Amino acid sequence: MKSRGWKSATADLFADGSTDGRLTEALPAIVAEARPAILRGVPQLAPAVVRPRPKQLWYAVVFPDLMEPQRLAAPAASTLQRLCLCAQQFTPLVSIEMPNALLLEIKGSVKLFGSLAALHAAIEAAWGRLSLRAHAATAPTALAALWLARAGKPACIEDSGQLAGGLAELPIACTSWDPAWLQTLRAMGITRIGELLRLPRAGISRRLSPAAVLDLDIALARQAAPRRAFVPRVRFRERCDFETEIETVVYLQKALEPLIERCAQFLRERQAGVQSLELGLRHRVIPVTRVRLGLATITSERRRLTDVLDEKLNRLELAAPVRGMELKSGSLQPLPAGSLDAFAGMGGGRGLRAGGVCAGNTAPQLVERLRARLGEQAVYGVVFVPEHRPEAAWRRVHELRLTPAVRAGERAGGMRVSEMRRPVWLLDEPVLLAANLQHLCQEGSILEQGPERIESGWWDGKDVARDYYIARQARGARWWVFQQRQTRCWYLHGMFA
Amino acid sequence: MALADILADARVWKLKDASAAPSRPVWSTGRSALDARLPGGGWPTASLIEVLLETTGLGEVQLFLPALVKCQQRIDGEVPWLVWIAPPHEPYAPALAEYGIELSRLLVVRPASATEALWAAEQALSSGVCAAVLLWLQGTDDRWLRRLKLAAEAGGALGVLFRPERHRFESSPASLRLLMTQGEHETQLELVKVQGGRPGPVEFRAS
Numbered sequence: 212m213k214s215r216g217w218k219s220a221t222a223d224l225f226a227d228g229s230t231d232g233r234l235t236e237a238l239p240a241i242v243a244e245a246r247p248a249i250l251r252g253v254p255q256l257a258p259a260v261v262r263p264r265p266k267q268l269w270y271a272v273v274f275p276d277l278m279e280p281q282r283l284a285a286p287a288a289s290t291l292q293r294l295c296l297c298a299q300q301f302t303p304l305v306s307i308e309m310p311n312a313l314l315l316e317i318k319g320s321v322k323l324f325g326s327l328a329a330l331h332a333a334i335e336a337a338w339g340r341l342s343l344r345a346h347a348a349t350a351p352t353a354l355a356a357l358w359l360a361r362a363g364k365p366a367c368i369e370d371s372g373q374l375a376g377g378l379a380e381l382p383i384a385c386t387s388w389d390p391a392w393l394q395t396l397r398a399m400g401i402t403r404i405g406e407l408l409r410l411p412r413a414g415i416s417r418r419l420s421p422a423a424v425l426d427l428d429i430a431l432a433r434q435a436a437p438r439r440a441f442v443p444r445v446r447f448r449e450r451c452d453f454e455t456e457i458e459t460v461v462y463l464q465k466a467l468e469p470l471i472e473r474c475a476q477f478l479r480e481r482q483a484g485v486q487s488l489e490l491g492l493r494h495r496v497i498p499v500t501r502v503r504l505g506l507a508t509i510t511s512e513r514r515r516l517t518d519v520l521d522e523k524l525n526r527l528e529l530a531a532p533v534r535g536m537e538l539k540s541g542s543l544q545p546l547p548a549g550s551l552d553a554f555a556g557m558g559g560g561r562g563l564r565a566g567g568v569c570a571g572n573t574a575p576q577l578v579e580r581l582r583a584r585l586g587e588q589a590v591y592g593v594v595f596v597p598e599h600r601p602e603a604a605w606r607r608v609h610e611l612r613l614t615p616a617v618r619a620g621e622r623a624g625g626m627r628v629s630e631m632r633r634p635v636w637l638l639d640e641p642v643l644l645a646a647n648l649q650h651l652c653q654e655g656s657i658l659e660q661g662p663e664r665i666e667s668g669w670w671d672g673k674d675v676a677r678d679y680y681i682a683r684q685a686r687g688a689r690w691w692v693f694q695q696r697q698t699r700c701w702y703l704h705g706m707f708a
Numbered sequence: 709m710a711l712a713d714i715l716a717d718a719r720v721w722k723l724k725d726a727s728a729a730p731s732r733p734v735w736s737t738g739r740s741a742l743d744a745r746l747p748g749g750g751w752p753t754a755s756l757i758e759v760l761l762e763t764t765g766l767g768e769v770q771l772f773l774p775a776l777v778k779c780q781q782r783i784d785g786e787v788p789w790l791v792w793i794a795p796p797h798e799p800y801a802p803a804l805a806e807y808g809i810e811l812s813r814l815l816v817v818r819p820a821s822a823t824e825a826l827w828a829a830e831q832a833l834s835s836g837v838c839a840a841v842l843l844w845l846q847g848t849d850d851r852w853l854r855r856l857k858l859a860a861e862a863g864g865a866l867g868v869l870f871r872p873e874r875h876r877f878e879s880s881p882a883s884l885r886l887l888m889t890q891g892e893h894e895t896q897l898e899l900v901k902v903q904g905g906r907p908g909p910v911e912f913r914a915s
Contacts, residue, residue: 605801635773708766
């Protein structure tokens with residue numbers, strides 16, 4: 212027999228506050244599990260239905276005001292998120308149901324607040340303080356509670372056995388199903404959930420959709436329906452104002468140090484790192500100067516943050532004196548295991564500095580520093596592409612694999628790519644050398660090796676038909692040249708540097 | 709003044725010691741004629757090598773490719789990085805793969821100016837994660853070269869600077885200076901300055 216009960220939800224600290232509580236991914240989730248268990252294994256007995264006690268109690272609250280955007284200062288989604296934060300004082304498991312409802316799992320909080328009535332009173336007082344109209348209902352399943360709340364019925368059903376009875380009187384509109392389905396049901400003369408429940412399942416499934424049957428099962432606790440818990444977005448954000456305006460970058464760097472220190476502390480406490488930061492510099496008149504920086508890998512080390520920020524600031528020309536600044540982190544991400552620097556917070560130094568050289572000690576740090584100063588596009592890697600056309604046989608890569616790599620195995624002489632050697636330098640565009648072989652030889656070239664015929668690429672319109680040679684110049688330089696087969700012209704394509 | 713005092717002076721440099729026991733590891737050039745002429749028998753690491761070029765295409769990069777492949781084949785696990793700064797053309801991946809360079813550990817840097825290039829080279833050399841840093845420059849002053857040398861010593865990397873031949877008569881802090889010119893038929897290689905060795909032309913055939 213499969214194990215029953217529900218898996219406890221692990222709050223995902225790092226998920227960006229999701230706006231919709233409907234679960235799209237597997238975990239983390241609150242899994243409601245209350246399907247009647249059928250006992251088997253005793254053949255002489257008729258199958259007995261054991262109804263488990265509800266393990267969950269959901270409090271659903273619908274805010275009709277949120278449907279009227281003109282009455283709101285902020286968009287409904289962000290208002291809901293703020294309400295979620297407020298609701299988290301009652302239970303850690305709060306889920307958003309767009310567009311205007313919240314679902315609170317309150318089973319675990321009843322004991323804390325003394326009784327269900329006391330808990331209800333506390334929650335309702337919270338909505339009252341916000342002067343928001345709220346319709347609330349409580350039921351063992353989230354969907355049933357939501358339907359009750361949408362119908363404006365302040366019901367409190369504690370036993371899942373009473374669910375069907377409690378939902379029977381609700382109008383079908385409270386399901387918020389597809390209007391076409393509701394229209395079909397109304398055409399069939401069905402206006403209440405109770406009437407719907409009396410219909411055969413196969414019929415509902417055929418006329419509406421299997422999803423409708425599933426919804427009913429979920430509402431009646433016959434089917435588990437995991438929901439995603441709301442997780443507040445965690446970011447570091449701190450500002451500081453200067454007593455006097457700062458005009459030079461050097462002082463700015465000094466003033467930034469405590470902010471970075473606090474940011475690193477904030478990240479360490481959460482065992483998390485960031486991959487991007489934004490520094491806003493406020494001026495008296497002109498708009499805020501924003502310095503954005505991306506890091507090659509997730510980090511929480513102060514030294515790296517300082518290094519990269521310093522590099523950016525050194526390149527910055529202050530348009531006006533700075534009155535204050537704000538440091539904002541990007542979204543927090545879990546630190547990759549093993550990258551925690553036990554001594555990151557100690558030492559107090561500004562990194563290893565010797566003779567003006569900032570000694571970074573890992574490849575990501577180096578790449579970051581180079582990119583911070585030279586630009587993202589200026590630092591790249593190259594890869595080999597198996598392709599006959601020389602210009603298509605390689606490609607730049609900007610996403611570098613910066614994690615330590617171990618050589619797979621000893622390779623004696625590298626891989627054999629082609630018949631002829633390839634040059635170290637490849638020109639961006641082939642350069643026309645001569646109109647025919649005679650002219651080429653008059654220039655002093657001697658064809659040492661070749662030809663290697665390359666004829667390929669008819670499928671993408673960049674087809675080539677060339678004969679490649681290695682040509683030694685009169686005084687020793689070696690070039691990679693080719694003859695265009697249609698025009699018979701000779702081109703320089705690479706150099707054996 | 710006793711002989712011992714003179715020898716203790718940092719400015720006095722003992723040729724015998726330098727050639728007998730190189731304190732730093734060297735990477736073989738892959739050419740025995742050249743190895744024989746270099747103190748320690750190969751390219752010195754943790755120092756700056758300067759290559760003066762008449763033109764590109766003389767096999768100047770190929771001169772270092774065996775050493776670059778070797779230094780990526782360290783036995784102790786991690787593959788170190790190679791950084792090429794401001795190369796005159798695109799490094800052609802198939803050719804490098806053929807030689808055995810680990811392309812996933814090759815970084816190409818294209819700075820906007822010479823100062824940026826020097827800064828990038830200094831960063832890469834001193835970082836300690838790069839086995840070799842190759843830098844192409846049109847011209848630079850002595851002060852910057854000294855900084856590069858210090859950075860190479862700090863990071864233990866092989867630093868190679870390619871410059872046009874016209875800088876030949878300028879002083880340079882590089883511990884090894886090579887001159888590559890076009891000869892009558894073949895490339896000519898000459899050691900202009902060898903710390904702990906003897907300058908002069910080297911028999912050389914571009915492969």
